[in-house]
Amino acid sequence: MITRVPRVGREREWESLMEGALRAARAFPGNLGTLILKPGREGERAYRILVRFDSSRNLRQWEESPQRQEVLKQLEPVESEPVLIERAIGLETWFEPPGTAVPSQPMAPPPRHKMMLASSIGVYLTITPMLMVLGPVLDRLPVYVATMVLVPIAVLLLTYVVMPAITKVLRPWLYRGRTGG
Numbered sequence: 483m484i485t486r487v488p489r490v491g492r493e494r495e496w497e498s499l500m501e502g503a504l505r506a507a508r509a510f511p512g513n514l515g516t517l518i519l520k521p522g523r524e525g526e527r528a529y530r531i532l533v534r535f536d537s538s539r540n541l542r543q544w545e546e547s548p549q550r551q552e553v554l555k556q557l558e559p560v561e562s563e564p565v566l567i568e569r570a571i572g573l574e575t576w577f578e579p580p581g582t583a584v585p586s587q588p589m590a591p592p593p594r595h596k597m598m599l600a601s602s603i604g605v606y607l608t609i610t611p612m613l614m615v616l617g618p619v620l621d622r623l624p625v626y627v628a629t630m631v632l633v634p635i636a637v638l639l640l641t642y643v644v645m646p647a648i649t650k651v652l653r654p655w656l657y658r659g660r661t662g663g
Contacts, residue, residue: 484531485566492560499560500531503553507533510547512540527562592656600652604644608636 488496497518504516514534521527535541544550592600612632613620620628649656 483568484533485528485568486531486557486561487528487563489560489562490527496529496557496560499553499556500529503550503557504531504533506549506553507544510535510540510544510549512536513544596652596656600648600656601645604640604648605636607648608639608644612636612639 486496486500500518504518507513507516512535514536515532516534517532519530519532521529533541533544535544609632612635616632620631623631
């Protein structure tokens with residue numbers, strides 16, 4: 483997640499340049515999506531940009547690419563504060579950051595014990611209905627084949643449906659006492 487602050491009065495120019503940057507990132511190998519979170523509160527000026535890649539290698543290739551270097555040169559004159567870059571790997575990426583972070587402070591992920599509890603709830607709520615529905619079919623398959631069927635479906639549901647919903651519901655508890663929450 484990248485936090486950037488455009489200069490006052492140059493927000494539209496900054497947004498136009500940033501959209502070009504995101505188009506370039508989306509076309510890069512391994513990109514899983516990009517998103518701009520605009521300032522949410524009155525007086526807040528920081529934008530949060532979420533960039534996801536399928537591997538550290540592909541992210542590093544994007545970060546070192548001439549396309550990205552060109553974009554950074556274009557953005558620099560229209561920004562008013564240093565850029566803040568935060569990385570999340572693994573389960574942290576399931577936890578949606580609150581939209582009210584303080585731009586000058588890093589966004590802290592939830593404590594690991596809270597991520598573990600929320601993830602456990604998510605896995606339970608995903609696997610239990612799957613076993614109820616698919617159980618009769620999977621019972622006839624060898625365990626390794628049944629697992630090969632269940633795991634990709636569960637990961638897909640957890641990533642795109644279950645964990646976003648859980649983090650939204652549990653956000654006050656997950657981020658209580660954390661920077662930005």
